[in-house]
Amino acid sequence: MTTIRLHNTKTRRREEFVPIDPQNVRLYLCGPTVYDRAHLGNSRNVLVFDVLFRLLHHVYGPDHVTYVRNFTDVEDKINERAAETGRAIGDITAETIGWYHDDMDALGALRPTHEPRATNYIAKMVAMIADLVAKDHAYAADGHVLFAVESYADYGKLSGRSIDDMIAGARVEVAPYKRNPMDFVLWKPSGDGQPGWDSPWGYGRPGWHIECSAMAHELLGESFDIHGGGNDLMFPHHENEIAQSACAHPTGEFARYWIHNEMLQVEGKKMSKSLGNFFTVRDLLDSGIPGEVIRLVMLGTHYGKTMDWTETRRAEADATLRRWYGILHGHGFGRDLVAALKADGKWEPDAEFIGVLANDLNTPGALARLHVLAKGKTPAALAGFAHGMEMLGLVNDWAAIPMFDGGEAGPEVTQAVTARVDALLAERAEARAAKDWSRADAVRDVLNAAGVQVTDVGGQATWVPGPDFDAAKLGDM
Template identity: 70%
Template sequence: MTEIHLTNTRTRTKDPFAPLDPANVRMYVCGPTVYDRAHLGNARPAVVFDVLYRLLRHVYGADHVTYVRNITDVEDKIIDRARERGIGIDELTRTTTEWYHQDMAALGVLPPDAEPHATGYIPQMVGMIAALIERGCAYAAEGHVLFSVESYPDYGKLSGRSVEDMVAGARVEVAPYKKNPMDFVLWKPSAPDEPGWDSPWGRGRPGWHIECSAMSHALLGASFDIHGGGADLMFPHHENEVAQSCCAHPEGSFARFWLHNEMLQVEGKKMSKSLGNFFTVRDLLEGNWSGGWKVPGEVIRFVFLGTHYRKPMDWTEAK
């Protein structure tokens, strides 16, 4: 059998890949927050991990790979965008999810084997939060539930950051109910006009980080093979996933291999609406960008794959 080697963020080494169960190779990749069209930066991880998915299917067999990519359909950006447009949250997330599927299909991205929506796993999130409180790894305060970073000694090992860097990088809200500035939200209260669910801590909604931990555990178990995503998610999102998952399910190891793709630039500069170099996938497909011509999905994919996934990618008109 072909031997695959993967650069593992967790170990900082390129390691031979041996799945826990060759009959069920399991991979989880953080998917989109559905409030708008997918931009180029959103598309890069979808293409990168589509290539890995295809490779795993080729080596182990299409029926022996389980690829999970989630949809975040409850989040503050979604709430704000629905208010701006004067439409319901369900309508916004349904429409933008359809857009995402269409755009990724145009890039030749295969659909994952499972695509859990966060709103479909609220009971699992509540259960996981309750387990963390019971284990002394989380605490309730003023309608919120927060993870206690001090309860997980290995916090920071995935990203390789010092405590000082993490405090600066987390952009955490300074809240009086936090025991430690680094503690992060697992559950927060919802206003009457915001989506919310009943819980032991009052009506509210989950924090962003708990979503992926609950969905990956429900679909892949306490230990699985690969977790992927953009390098911008390494901290705090993936660091927080590791901490809460390992504390809630100490019987498992969570993800054994961590893979991160680097970021994307446009003509050598960070993609930004203020610089006028911000493109969605649909803009390129339909010619609504500075180049003015329609870019086939195959070309977008080809340009993406012309740069190694762990290197910053520069999208240029010349390419």
């Protein structure tokens, strides 16, 4: 069986993934607060977890993986949007969930096993809060119920912060009813026009953090395998989830592995409306950028590193996919051919591709391996390439392999051109091995002049034709 290794934020090291129950591998991802369109950064952890979901399907079987991603449909931002627009809260959340599904579907993300809405689990939240109060881990004050962080000795362990440091760094006004400035809200009162439910502490609504703990417990149990989200959620959201869940269910582990993805930039700068570089997934899709291109750009950076969306990377991804889809179309890939390959026992993943991907979801390395596999000359030889395209979500339906419309047609890459570039790369490698740097530089200059974009990963050079690719500048072929 394939060994999966993941960087566990909880232990701060890369570990072999060993599920609690191989017959039911369980993972939870914090989903969106549904009041507006998902921006590009929101989609990153969806795509990271989508690749993980697919890898777990491959290793353990699709019937043995349970993936939960929630919708927060009760939250102050939603209330504010309702007040601004005069629309009903239910209408706003239903519309936004529809938008979210449309956008994530366009990026090739598989739907999770469960997509719970917080408002369907209020009774579970109330019961969990009452249990925490009974165990002296929470207290009622001024119509609120707050978790007492000092009652949980390991508070701050996930993010590596002490309570004293967190208090010193806090910039928020401390409510007078809090015993400790770091105590956080489990339940709060609802006023006129705000959504609310009856509870032992009066008419009110849950705090944000309790939602995920209650839904995860109901759908995955006291202990489950993987919890994920952006690293901006590590504190306080994930820290608070752990505290309340561990205190409510002291015999469980809550999540055994924690995966956090880094943030996203645009052209080297933090995405923000003030800089004019803020855009939603829908903005990109409506501008004519295919979802597969967005996905490929995202997967080109390891989830543990800051991802920089640039126009250059978009153009490179577009060129790469035009070439790869052209290969699939050119060799007749479709449902019938894939079915025939499966019948002949030739629909198998490439072992090196799987090994690279299983090493902490190394998507850049997996993409580099696809460049190598794309050189196959027959459908059988290309089976590993096609399987990898499916594994990364770049093909989801073999009856409809994408064909990009509009824009530039993309550079023509004939077999002669491919052979010429491969020969130049081999010559460059030979020159480097001989430490003939002038010869290596000369080859590099030819490749650069022709617009060939070369990536060196693990000693393996791969290439794609760039936006300014000109095969005539490659020399004799």
